[in-house]
Amino acid sequence: MSQDPLKAIRGSFLDFVDDPFYIPETDSVRYLSDGLLVLENGKIKAFGPYAELQAEYDHLPTTVYSEQLIVPGFIDTHVHYPQTEMIAAYGEQLLAWLNRYTFPTESKFADKSYARTIANFFLEQLLHHGTTTALVFAAVFPQSVDAFFEAAEQLNLCMIAGKVMMDRNAPEAVCDTAESSYQETRALIQKWHKKGRLRYAVTPRFAITSTEAQLRYAGQLLQEFPDVYLHTHLSENVDEVAAVKQLYPDCAGYLDVYDQAGLVTDRSIFAHGVQLSDAEFRRLSAAQSAIAFCPTSNLFLGSGLFKIEQAKSPDYPVKVGLGTDVGAGTSFSLLQTANEAYKVAQLRRQQLSPFKALFLATLGGARALNLETLLGSFDLGKEADFIVLNPRATPLLALRSGEATPTSLDELADQLFALMMLGDDRAVHATYIMGELVFQP
Ligand code: GUN
Ligand code: ZN
Numbered sequence: 001m002s003q004d005p006l007k008a009i010r011g012s013f014l015d016f017v018d019d020p021f022y023i024p025e026t027d028s029v030r031y032l033s034d035g036l037l038v039l040e041n042g043k044i045k046a047f048g049p050y051a052e053l054q055a056e057y058d059h060l061p062t063t064v065y066s067e068q069l070i071v072p073g074f075i076d077t078h079v080h081y082p083q084t085e086m087i088a089a090y091g092e093q094l095l096a097w098l099n100r101y102t103f104p105t106e107s108k109f110a111d112k113s114y115a116r117t118i119a120n121f122f123l124e125q126l127l128h129h130g131t132t133t134a135l136v137f138a139a140v141f142p143q144s145v146d147a148f149f150e151a152a153e154q155l156n157l158c159m160i161a162g163k164v165m166m167d168r169n170a171p172e173a174v175c176d177t178a179e180s181s182y183q184e185t186r187a188l189i190q191k192w193h194k195k196g197r198l199r200y201a202v203t204p205r206f207a208i209t210s211t212e213a214q215l216r217y218a219g220q221l222l223q224e225f226p227d228v229y230l231h232t233h234l235s236e237n238v239d240e241v242a243a244v245k246q247l248y249p250d251c252a253g254y255l256d257v258y259d260q261a262g263l264v265t266d267r268s269i270f271a272h273g274v275q276l277s278d279a280e281f282r283r284l285s286a287a288q289s290a291i292a293f294c295p296t297s298n299l300f301l302g303s304g305l306f307k308i309e310q311a312k313s314p315d316y317p318v319k320v321g322l323g324t325d326v327g328a329g330t331s332f333s334l335l336q337t338a339n340e341a342y343k344v345a346q347l348r349r350q351q352l353s354p355f356k357a358l359f360l361a362t363l364g365g366a367r368a369l370n371l372e373t374l375l376g377s378f379d380l381g382k383e384a385d386f387i388v389l390n391p392r393a394t395p396l397l398a399l400r401s402g403e404a405t406p407t408s409l410d411e412l413a414d415q416l417f418a419l420m421m422l423g424d425d426r427a428v429h430a431t432y433i434m435g436e437l438v439f440q441p
Helices: 050-057 081-086 094-110 112-128 142-154 178-192 212-224 238-247 254-260 278-287 295-300 334-347 354-361 363-368 395-401 409-422
Strands: 006-016 029-040 043-049 062-072 074-080 131-137 158-162 198-204 229-234 268-272 290-293 319-322 386-389 428-433 436-439
Touching: 006 354, 029 050, 029 062, 029 409, 043 050, 062 409, 062 428, 074 081, 074 268, 074 290, 074 319, 074 334, 074 363, 081 094, 081 112, 081 131, 094 112, 094 142, 094 238, 112 131, 112 142, 112 428, 112 436, 131 229, 142 158, 142 178, 142 198, 158 229, 178 198, 178 212, 198 212, 212 254, 229 254, 238 254, 254 268, 254 278, 290 363, 295 334, 319 334, 319 354, 319 363, 334 354, 334 409, 354 363, 354 409, 395 409
Parallel strands: 006 062, 074 131, 131 158, 158 198, 198 229, 229 268, 268 290, 290 319
Antiparallel strands: 006 029, 029 043, 062 386, 386 428, 428 436
16 A cells, blocks of 8 residues: 555544543533544654744645544454354344354354455445444354454554354354364464454354353463453353353352453453343452443343443543444444444433444544553554535534534534434544545445
8 A cells, every 4th residue: 555655634533542531521522523543654743723833845746635523443342253244133132133143154164265254344434424443253263263364454444353252052054162262363463463453353253152261271371372362252141141050150250250360451341231240340349451332232122221421430440442242232433433323322321422322433442452552543653544524414413513613522422422323334434544534335
C-alpha cells in the first residue's frame, strides 16, 4: 500500500483524553470543531485546532471534511466471523440457538476456501460499518484462523483472533481434543501473534464446551506466551450458568471455573457477564480483566440486561468495551450497538450518555484490549485508524440534526445521540486504516 510521507485531514474531530465514566465530560471529551490531523507513515504526527497548526502544515496535501464528524475507528470487542451468515436466526435462547444454528454453520469452516470467502465479506462489513479493530472468534478449525488472518493482513488491519477450543457437549464435527487444541493453538500463536498488526487470542468457547483439561491447556498457553489474549464467554444466560454449576461442582461459580485454570488475567476479555455476582465483578476488577458488553445479542437471545453501572463503578472498576457478538448480535454497527446499550440502561433506570457510549466504542474498547498506546484516540504517535461520520446521512438524520456544526459540548452530545439512535453503516462516510482511505460509499 502506497503511503505519502506527510498529509493532513481537516474537519471536526471528537475523541477522549480520559474515561467519561470517572472524569467529567468537560474534561474527558476532546472536541475540535475545526481541527487538523497530520499523518506521517500511517501514524499521527500532529493534532490540534486548525488555526494553531495552519502555519506549520498549510503546504501539506489536505483532505477537508466539512459538516462531518471524525472519530477514532470503532473497536468491536467481541464478534464471531463464522456466524456472519446466520445473523438473525429465529426463535431460540443461547443453548438451543448454539445447537440448532451455530454448530452446523461453523462446521462449514473446515473448508478453507469457504472460510476465506466469509472472512473477506466479514472484514468488508466491518469497514463499511466503521469498525477498524475487532476481537474475533474464528471456528474450531485452524484453517479458519489462517483464512481470517490472511484476509486481515491484506487489508493492513489490527485484528485479534483465535481458534475456538471446544472438546465436549457439541457435535463431533466441531470438536477438537484437549491435546489437539493445545498443539494447534500453539502453532497458530507462533505463526500469527504480532505478525504486523495481528494479535492472537487463546479462545476456549465457554466452560460448557471445554473439559477441565482443555481449560488447563489454555492456561498453560497463557503462561508460555504471556502477551497473547484470553477470549471467552462468561455468565450470559441463566440456563448456561446452571449447567456450568453442574459440570463444575467444585468451583465457587462460573468465573471461578476460569480462575482455577489461570484464565482470569489483565489480558482476558469475557463476553457478556450478564449474570455475574457482586463477588465476580470484584474479582474481574482485581484481575484487571475486561468485559465485552453485547447489548444487541443479549436482547436478541433474551439473555438479560448487563449492569454497566456496576462494571464501571469507581470502587471496583472493570474495563468494558462494546461487542456486536454477530451472529447472536443483530448488527455490525457500533452505533446501533450503542443504541441498544442506551435502551438496556433505560430499562434499569440508568442513563448511558452519548459520550460514554462513544468512549466504550473507541478508547474504552482499546483499553479493554490493552491497545490504548496504539489505538482509540488521536493522541500523537498512535496509528491513524479513524472514520468520518455523516450526521445528515439520511433524510431523517438531516431533519433531526439540523444544519449547524455543534459549537458546544451540549450541541455535540445531541448530534452524537441522534447518530447513535438513527445511524448505522449509512452514517459512515469514510474509513481510514493507517492513514489510508480504505472505504467510501
Ligand atoms: N456462548 C458460547 N458460544 C457462544 C456463541 O457463539 N455466541 C454467544 N452469544 N454465546 C456463546
Ligand atoms: Zn459470542
